[in-house]
Amino acid sequence: MEQTLFGIMMYFVAMFTIGGIYAIIVLGLNMHWGVSGLFNAGIAGFFAIGAYTTAILTTPTSPKHLGGFDLPVWLGMLGSMVTAGIVAYGVGRICLRLRADYLAIATIGIAEIFRLVLKNETWMTNGTRGITNVPRPFEDFATPWSQIAFLGVVILVVAATYFIVERALDAPWGRVMRAIRENDTAAEAAGKNVVRFRLQAFVFGAMFMGLGGAMTAHAFKFIGPEATEPLLTTFLVWVMLIIGGSGNNRGAILGAIVVWAIWSMTQLVTGFLPPDWAVRASLLRVFLVGLLLQVMLQNFSGGLIPEKSPKIGDRQKQTPAP
Template identity: 35%
Template sequence: MSTETQYSPIRDVVLFAALGVLILFVFLSQGPVYSLRMMVEAGCYAIIALGLTIQWGYAGLFNVGIMGFIAAGAATSMIMSFPRNEDFWASAGPSMVGLFIVKLVLCGLALWAVNRSATWGLGPKLRALLTAVVIAISYLVLSDHMAAMSNEIESASGWMGGLGLPVVVGWIVAGIIAGAIAWFVGKICLGLRADYLAIATLGIAQIIKTFLKNADWLTRGTLTVSPLPWPVQTPSDGEFIFARASYLTVVAIAIVIIYLLLQRAYNAPWGRMMRAIRDNENAASSMGKNVNRRRLEIFVLGCVLMGFGGAVLIHFASIYDPSGFLDLNHTFLVWVMVILGGSGNNRGAIFGAVFVYIIWVMSEPVALWLFSMIGTYGEAWLGWEPPSDLASRALQMRVFVIGLTITLVLRFAPQGVLPERQARH
């Protein structure tokens, strides 16, 4: 029989109260318009951090390709919700896209059939040869069709445009597409060790970003797409406070729903099984658990949240630019949030996301104010002439402050400020 260690809510109350004071200070010092924007973006990062904390905290999966799944979700939501391009629908583009999807499905079915050929008596060597042949033929067929399709679409209509569906539908589909990509990646990579899995996911993220930057027919590439629609009133008429507060409300509702569902899953037998696999894979396997299948489930679920969070974030920015997705902002920063908050603790992920994002954003104005004060008094008292690039140096202080923060956390709270509660046996 196992019982959980005695839990005291004092730490949660104190830390979240301190976070509330910090948020209040930001509102008083920066004003509601800027502060609401920061809180919406922090909320989007909280959704993404929840996706990572279940991968790393529930199952021990080392995913450093977060940026790729965020970018995939953002691109999907943009395509689903942006207004239609009537020139595209009046051209031969739709039929070519439909034919490409048919070919893609057929190639996928062929690859699936080869993968299942072991049940038909084919040996591993012959199966490996057939797999290589199918992949080569699929690549030639699909790349040739995509080249012709992209040329036709770009010459006739510039790009494909969107589907004009509601924004919330775009967010949901964004999560589904990110999950589908994760399923494909997981089927190949989840059998690797942690370090090799990290390398594989990092490579996949770069492949996704490169494709989106160069697929002018699909995403306009580096030309960007704007303005993206909102699920609430946009601030186009000058009502920034009401519009951003409404968007923040939508994000907060999404976080609450996701948090409650994840908490239920964490305390259910499924969650206990995931943690058993994380803590002792051999023991879980000896009890008849399908380790690879369960890891695939948690990997897909985490990436669904990453794609969903990326879609919510990009719509708030109102502009889609594939060049804007960076490993520093959309992978490393999320890892800092989860490590600081405490992996495996959903409340810790939310706390870490909001706190770290405030530190990340506020480091620049605070550093600029500090540099200006030093320059003013240094020039008045010592005759010291400050450098002309104080603004760029203040921006670089973000990385220093975040690095210092994570160093202190790893030194004094290696399990995070809100560590996962452990069961005592």
């Protein structure tokens, strides 16, 4: 009995850990899509860059891949954000002037090229075998405490991310971004450098996607190219944002937790089925997530917590944007 309880507790710890990591990525996507209207369909690419950067920076030296440099975990995570940001700057410089669909296609293409590089450049990434021995903070603790402490780290990072993006959105910068999303020609006419603002938002959001990737590598103590499959990263993150409420950071976090809970709990259920059925049931799960997305898009396009539209009264108080 006690063991079952313990198992259930550990299950929830794991669920919230991964759900929390997703929340970081969804907050990044909300910066792109919800706030700035940038259709980034290459989330997996920035995720992968973040994950591999921290893996290379923090693992002990290994002949199998570049490095490792044995740096502390926080430095690895910082490095992931910086690398993802730099790459996003490069990608953004060339892609952001594309129309939405084209941007989506271009970002998917770039993400796939990253994946090819990670698979093929064995000297750097150990190819399809991936990078092992990625350190996890508090991994030396005894079993429940190690996982719980790491969950604490995740919650802290989610809270910090939330705080930062909320501040950015309440600042004049966030209002300019929203204005650009609603009507870029009008914003341009009002003297805003639309391209520069979009680039800033793109880099900003991508840094959190990189951070999410880094946290994932630490959580599993391993990163391989399969972890960057578009299904589990790009698509699921999009579903989370749409279901949670695009444009609203709380919605983004809620969407991440809810969708991940559904996703992982159905996994739990399929675990009890005979193997043949389990495979089919897990496929059915993908179908149901697609269906859920359809239902949400058709009936509740605002998501669970829709974006707050600024009230007329608030507008009086706003200071003019620079």
